[in-house]
Every structure is written in structure tokens, then in C-alpha cells.
Amino acid sequence: MRALVLAAVAAAVAAAAAEIAPQDRHSGYDFAGPDTRAMQDDDTANPGMLGVLQGETLWAAKTGAAGRSCADCHGDARTSMKGVAARYPAFEPALARPLDLEGRINRCRSEHQGAEPLAWESADLLALTAFVAYQSRGLPIMVRADAELRPFVDLGSALFHRRQGxxxxxxxQCHDDNWGKRLAxxxxxQAHPTGYPVYRLEWQSLGSLQRRLxxxxxxxxxxxxxYSAPEAVDLELYLMARARGMPLETPAVRP
Amino acid sequence: MQKLGSAPSRRKPSADRIAGAVAAALLVSADFTAIADEGSLRPYTIVRGSIPASLTGAAGDPARGRAIVLDRRLGACLLCHTGPFPEERFQGTLAPDLSGAGSRWSEGQLRLRLVDAPRLNPDTIMPPYYRVDGLTRVGSVWREKPILTAEQIEDVVAFLSTLRD
Structure with missing residues (x-):
């Protein structure tokens, strides 16, 4: 009898710690207040759109020793970048590791433009990232979990489930087991990174997923x-894999 | 050698006598190392889900304990708990209401729940308020420091004991 009770308790604990079922997943949008949602929904009121517009200018600007713009190689972002952000972080064979979108942009700068990498959380890097991600707005997150990426998804998952601090x-413990409850x-x-770079009212600016982490x-x-530490990218990758199928909202607005 | 101030290693609840011996050994070594290690914690003994004795040897001050409970940075209790504090906005809903905590638990039970709650439930979200070992990637400013000092633990125990309803 006692063994049965213990088994039932163990099963209940395992259930509490389980991942959120796909049909129960919610974007942070669903937890935001009506004013915040309205701000996101209206492009003329969404402060993140300023970053997207700045990114559009940067996309066309020639830079670096090569004197080349993003558009010189990639052409019209509306077609060439459509769906790209929904697949990031992606595997980079030269590094044998995943790269997030910010990392990809900076690698493109050094490899193809002969330019210095943009600093993490700089307005320019956030703007270019937001502009690229905006081209996938409304498209489902499609991060791969193939043989190359799977080990990094697993590493990210281990970090997500590890107690720390x-x-x-x-x-x-917060985002799987206690979502929907109030911390103060x-x-x-639920920690689905559906709208990054995100405009956070608390920050009064756009910010990256790594900043949020x-x-x-x-x-x-x-x-x-x-910033750009392997653990941070692995965690981003796990979160995006966990949100697979949810639509991208960049630039999202959050409290 | 077990580090002075670290909690005794995990053991079966029936091993209270051994626990007492470990605590006694820690007390003896504390006599020799005195206060040389400022980050070290006071030893304590667990008896059947409770730490019966005050960590400081003295009773805490409930008024100071109340201030610690309400302080969002110090005790940070109301991030997760609600309690009988109608003047406090934005209380958490992650953890049991603190109302009646002093009726549900003895002082010793409250003390263990503050000091190292995962001993009672390994899956709890209640942080161990008086433990510095077995933690991962603690931020540099917090490293080797418990969340609350022994004196503060006693103040909070004294305050929670007053929450009878």
C-alpha cells in the first residue's frame, strides 16, 4: 500500500515537472494586458517598429572594408529573409555549433563585409535583428532538431531544468510548473521566445532574448x-525548439 | 573534511543521533576555528523535521522579522507568498498563504523550513535561506553567503510564530 502511495506521489511530481502540452502553450502576448497587446497590434503605436525601420536603413547601408551592404548579397529582405528568423538558432558548420540571429549577423559582417561585429544590445544590432525577424512575422517557429542540433537542444534543456543561483x-520551476501564477x-x-527582439516597457527599449535570460x-x-556564450545560445535554441509551431511576433511588446 | 558551516550531509530521518554527533563535532571544530571564516554558518541539529534550537541561542525579534518578511529584497517572501498584510500590494500566488503559519508549524518546524526547505521536499521552490553549499552558479555578490543571517532567520521565525490565524 505504502509503495503504491509513493508511486502515485512520484507520478504526480513527474507530471508537475512535465513540459507544457502543445495545445496548452501560450505566447507572452496572452498574458499581457489589453493596453500592451493593443500597442503590439498597431504598427504605428508599436515602439519596436522604430527599430525595424532603422534596421531597414542599415540593411541597405554599405559598410566595412568590402563596402558592401546586406542587400548587395541578399537583395530584398522581404523575400530573401522570409522565414529565416523562424529557423534560428541554426547550425553553423564552421563552428560546429548553433548560432543565433545576432551571431549570424555579426558573422556575416566579419566574413562578407569586412566589418567589425556590432556590440551586443547595441541599437544597430537590435535593429538589424528586428528587421530580419520582422520578415518572419506570423510564420511558425521551425527550429530544427536534427542530428546536428539535437545535442545542443539537449544541453539547453538541461540548463533550463537545472536549479541555479x-x-x-x-x-x-517557474515557467513549466507555475506559469499563470503571480510572482509578486x-x-x-511560459517563456516562449516568440517576439524577439522584444520591446519591453520595463526596459523602454528593444532587447534581445539573451538580455531577457x-x-x-x-x-x-x-x-x-x-552575451553569445555557448550556454546562452543553447538555451535560446532549446526555447525556440520548445516553441516550435508558434507564430513569430517580432517586434513583440511586453511589460 | 566537512566544511565548517555547511549543513550536515543528507541522511535518513531516523539518524537523529548521528546528526547530533555531527553537530557536536562541528561545534567542537567551531571552538578551534572561532570566527576566522566570516562566511561560515552556525551548526544546527535537525530532530524529526524540525530545528528545535535557535541558531543564535537567543530568541528573535518579531518586529524585525516582520520587516524582513515585507522587504522585497531581503526576505523577498511576498514575491511568492501572500500573507495577512492588507497594506502590501502585489503579493505572490506561488506558495502557501503565510496566514496561520504559526498555528500550522512549531518554531522548530518553521526554522527548518526557512533554513533548508528542500530537505523536507526536494522539489520545493522555497529557497534554502541558510545554506551555501550544493548551489549552482551563484552570482559573485551572493556567493558563500546565506540569503539571511542566523539572526535574521530567528527574527523571521519569531514573527511567523505570531501569525496564529
Whole structure:
């Protein structure tokens, strides 16, 4: 009898820690208030659109030793970049690792434009990333989990489920097990990165998914990952794989 | 050698006597190392799901404990818990209401729940407020420091014990 009870308890615990079923997944949009949603829905009110417009200018600007613009190679982003952000992070054979969109843009700059990489969270990198991601708005996230990427998805998953920081909390304990409840005044979302770079009212600016991850890590009093650290990209990849099939919203607006 | 101030290693609940011996050994070594290691924690003994004795040897101050509970950075209790604090906006809904905590638990049970709640439930989201080992990737400013000091733990225990309804 006691063994049966223990087994039932173990099963309940396992169920509590399970991933969110596909039909129960929600974008952070669903947890945001009506004003925030309205701001995202209206391109003339969405402050993230300023970044997209700035990115469009940068896309056409010649830069670096090669004096070449993004458009010189890729042409019209509306066709060439359509669906691209929905597949990132993607595997980069030269590095034998996944690269996120920001990493891809900076690699393109050094390899094809002879330009210095743009600093993480700089307005220019966020703008170019937002402009590229905007071309996939409304398209389902299609990150691959093939043989090359699978090990990195698994590494990201392990980080997501690992307790860390002085407060000893894993990402999963809040975002899988307790989404929808309130952490102080704020509803805990499911951590689907559907709208990055995202305009966050708390930041009063666009910001990257890595910046958001750093915020959470500082929140649990953990040492945040450096920008573009392998762990950060693995975690981004896992989150995008976890959100597979959900539509991209870039530039999303969040509280 | 077990590090001074780290909690005794995990053991079966029936091993209270061994726990007492470990704590006694820690006390002896504490006599020799004195306060040389400022980050070290006070030893304690767990008896059947409870830490019966004060970590400091003295009773805490409930008024200070209340301030710690309400402080969003220090105790940060209301990030997850609600409680009988109608003046406080934005209380959490992740964890049990603190109302009546002093009726549900003895002082010793409250003390263990603060000091190292994962000992009672390995899956709990309640942080271990008085433990520095077994943690991963702790931020540099927080490293080797418990969330609350022994004195603060005692203040919070004293305050929570007053929440009878």
C-alpha cells in the first residue's frame, strides 16, 4: 500500500515537472494586458517598429572594408529573409555549433563585409535583428532538431531544468510548473521566445532574448551567461525548439 | 573534511543521533576555528523535521522579522507568498498563504523550513535561506553567503510564530 502511495506521489511530481502540452502553450502576448497587446497590434503605436525601420536603413547601408551592404548579397529582405528568423538558432558548420540571429549577423559582417561585429544590445544590432525577424512575422517557429542540433537542444534543456543561483530555482520551476501564477504582481509566462527582439516597457527599449535570460538569472541571484556564450545560445535554441509551431511576433511588446 | 558551516550531509530521518554527533563535532571544530571564516554558518541539529534550537541561542525579534518578511529584497517572501498584510500590494500566488503559519508549524518546524526547505521536499521552490553549499552558479555578490543571517532567520521565525490565524 505504502509503495503504491509513493508511486502515485512520484507520478504526480513527474507530471508537475512535465513540459507544457502543445495545445496548452501560450505566447507572452496572452498574458499581457489589453493596453500592451493593443500597442503590439498597431504598427504605428508599436515602439519596436522604430527599430525595424532603422534596421531597414542599415540593411541597405554599405559598410566595412568590402563596402558592401546586406542587400548587395541578399537583395530584398522581404523575400530573401522570409522565414529565416523562424529557423534560428541554426547550425553553423564552421563552428560546429548553433548560432543565433545576432551571431549570424555579426558573422556575416566579419566574413562578407569586412566589418567589425556590432556590440551586443547595441541599437544597430537590435535593429538589424528586428528587421530580419520582422520578415518572419506570423510564420511558425521551425527550429530544427536534427542530428546536428539535437545535442545542443539537449544541453539547453538541461540548463533550463537545472536549479541555479542563491535562490536555487530552475527556469522550469517557474515557467513549466507555475506559469499563470503571480510572482509578486507579475504573471509568470511560459517563456516562449516568440517576439524577439522584444520591446519591453520595463526596459523602454528593444532587447534581445539573451538580455531577457540574463534578467531572469540575476533574479534568482545566479551569475548570468556572457552575451553569445555557448550556454546562452543553447538555451535560446532549446526555447525556440520548445516553441516550435508558434507564430513569430517580432517586434513583440511586453511589460 | 566537512566544511565548517555547511549543513550536515543528507541522511535518513531516523539518524537523529548521528546528526547530533555531527553537530557536536562541528561545534567542537567551531571552538578551534572561532570566527576566522566570516562566511561560515552556525551548526544546527535537525530532530524529526524540525530545528528545535535557535541558531543564535537567543530568541528573535518579531518586529524585525516582520520587516524582513515585507522587504522585497531581503526576505523577498511576498514575491511568492501572500500573507495577512492588507497594506502590501502585489503579493505572490506561488506558495502557501503565510496566514496561520504559526498555528500550522512549531518554531522548530518553521526554522527548518526557512533554513533548508528542500530537505523536507526536494522539489520545493522555497529557497534554502541558510545554506551555501550544493548551489549552482551563484552570482559573485551572493556567493558563500546565506540569503539571511542566523539572526535574521530567528527574527523571521519569531514573527511567523505570531501569525496564529
Amino acid at each position: 542563491q535562490l536555487n530555482l530552475s527556469c522550469s 504582481g507579475a504573471v509568470i509566462p 540574463r534578467n531572469c538569472m540575476i533574479g534568482v541571484r545566479a551569475e548570468p551567461y556572457d
